Structure formats: C-alpha cells, structure tokens
Amino acid sequence: MLDSELLLSISEDCNRSDIIAHSDKVVSDIDYQRYKNLLSLRRNGFPIHYLIGKKEFFSIDFFVSSNTLIPRPETELLVDTALSLFGKNEKINILELGTGCGAIALTLKKNRPMFSVTATDKSIKALDMAKINADKLGLEVNFVVSDWFKKVKYNNYDLIISNPPYVEERALEFNNNLKYEPRLALYGGKTGLNSLNLIISEAIFHLNSGGYLVLEHGAEQAKKVIEFALENKYISCQSLKDMNNKDRCLIAQRSI
Ligand code: GLN
Numbered sequence: 356m357l358d359s360e361l362l363l364s365i366s367e368d369c370n371r372s373d374i375i376a377h378s379d380k381v382v383s384d385i386d387y388q389r390y391k392n393l394l395s396l397r398r399n400g401f402p403i404h405y406l407i408g409k410k411e412f413f414s415i416d417f418f419v420s421s422n423t424l425i426p427r428p429e430t431e432l433l434v435d436t437a438l439s440l441f442g443k444n445e446k447i448n449i450l451e452l453g454t455g456c457g458a459i460a461l462t463l464k465k466n467r468p469m470f471s472v473t474a475t476d477k478s479i480k481a482l483d484m485a486k487i488n489a490d491k492l493g494l495e496v497n498f499v500v501s502d503w504f505k506k507v508k509y510n511n512y513d514l515i516i517s518n519p520p521y522v523e524e525r526a527l528e529f530n531n532n533l534k535y536e537p538r539l540a541l542y543g544g545k546t547g548l549n550s551l552n553l554i555i556s557e558a559i560f561h562l563n564s565g566g567y568l569v570l571e572h573g574a575e576q577a578k579k580v581i582e583f584a585l586e587n588k589y590i591s592c593q594s595l596k597d598m599n600n601k602d603r604c605l606i607a608q609r610s611i
Contacts, residue, residue: 358403359394365406366390401535412458415465417488422480423456424540429571429597430518432604434462436569436595437516440606444469447513450561451475452503452554455540457485457496459516464494473509475501478539503553510561517554518571523547547573548580555583555607562609570605577602 366389404410412426451460460474521543577594589607597603
C-alpha cells in the first residue's frame with residue numbers, strides 16, 4: 356500500500372499526503388498509464404528508492420540512481436562510529452572509499468564541518484550522483500575518481516572509512532533483492548572478502564599514526580577481517596554490532 360501510494364504520487368507529481376487527502380480525485384489516462392508502468396517495475400522487484408529517486412540516511416535525503424547502492428540503515432553505524440572517534444572541533448582528514456551516492460562522506464561533513472573529507476569511487480556515474488548530493492546539501496567534499504587507492508595521492512588520513520562490496524558470489528546469485536543494484540557495489544568475490552582485504556592491507560600506508568580504519572562487513576565476516584587486520588599490524592581491532600545485533604563494522608587502528 357505504501358509503495359503504491361508513493362508510486363501514484365510520482366505519476367501525479369504530488370506528495371503522498373495529497374494522494375491520501377484527495378483519494379476521490381480522478382486520475383488522467385496518461386497518469387494512469389505512468390502509474391501502471393511504475394507498478395509493473397516495482398512488481399518485478401525494482402527497488403522503490405530507485406523509482407522515487409531518493410533515500411533517507413541519517414535523517415538526510417540523498418538522491419540515488421541505479422548507478423549507486425541504496426544506503427542501508429545499518430551503515431549509519433559507520434557514521435556513528437566515526438563521529439565517536441573524534442572530538443567536535445578536531446580538524447582531521449578523512450578518506451572515504453567507494454562513496455556511491457556520497458551518503459557516508461556527506462553525512463560526516465554535514466555533522467562535522469571542520470572535517471576535511473575526500474571521497475572516491477571507481478564509477479564516474481556514482482561520483483556524479485555524489486556531487487549532485489553535495490551541491491544540494493551545500494557541502495564541500497573533495498571527489499576523486501579512483502579504483503580504491505590507485506589515484507589517492509596522500510597518506511595523511513586520520514580516518515579511512517568504507518562500505519565496500521562484500522557480498523559473496525553465492526549470496527548474490529540467490530538474493531533477488533540485490534539484482535537491480537550495481538554489482539560493483541555489492542560483489543566481493545567468491546568469499547566476499549576481496550575488497551575488504553585489499554583495503555585492510557593498503558589503508559595502513561595511507562593512515563597517520565594512530566589513525567583509524569572503519570569498514571562495513573558482512574555479518575559472518577567479523578572473525579576473518581579482525582584476523583586479517585591483526586596480520587597487517589593494526590592494533591585495537593574489533594567489530595561492532597549493528598541495530599539487528601549482527602557483526603557489521605570493523606574498527607582497526609594504526610599504531611602510534
Ligand atoms: N549490506 C548490503 C546487503 O547485503 C551489502 C552492501 C555491500 O556489499 N557493501 O544488502
């Protein structure tokens with residue numbers, strides 16, 4: 356019901372509340388056709404947020420498209436974690452890898468204007484969407500097209516943060532909910548750990564002493580990423596649980 360009201364509000368070019376308030380209004384043939392097309396896309400599993408074109412994250416509306424992952428509520432844990440690691444007025448350098456629509460980088464910048472934030476993505480189309488969001492929110496973030504660290508010039512970050520693709524091959528095949536989102540943002544190789552491991556092993560060379568790596572990972576991957584971080588000489592490695600009580604967020608620190 357919620358989705359059909361939202362889709363009708365798109366075809367009628369109004370708010371959902373108008374649909375409810377004027378439920379006796381007759382819809383034109385053209386709008387009805389538009390509505391039916393949207394309904395049929397939705398029925399086939401096309402995500403509602405791609406149809407609406409936006410998704411709320413940390414109480415901020417972000418534009419999204421099928422070139423960007425739809426921000427998930429559990430990813431807010433990464434933002435909360437990052438905010439808790441630094442004082443309100445600390446001037447720190449942050450690097451976000453694989454920013455997609457920019458949700459993490461822009462939320463951090465909005466909450467802490469003193470932070471200097473660089474956000475990368477391999478996908479130019481995703482980065483374009485992140486720039487649109489930055490403009491809409493009036494936030495200044497440095498955007499760089501980069502395949503993980505390849506075009507990252509500096510190694511003075513106090514925080515490197517990422518929600519990289521970590522879905523394993525089999526899960527991606529069987530999960531119909533994910534089929535319309537970019538494979539680039541989801542697929543983490545056979546075990547799901549390809550990008551996580553790459554980031555863990557390279558981030559240490561781009562962090563300041565005492566700097567933090569904060570990474571989202573799959574619920575079954577905590578032990579593996581903690582072990583891998585320890586092997587790569589990080590200290591104070593732990594995984595935090597998300598609001599569904601699932602292991603979700605690695606914190607690891609470069610030693611001082
Ligand atoms: N949390 C997402 C999902 O399982 C995966 C996101 C990711 O791979 N970074 O739907």
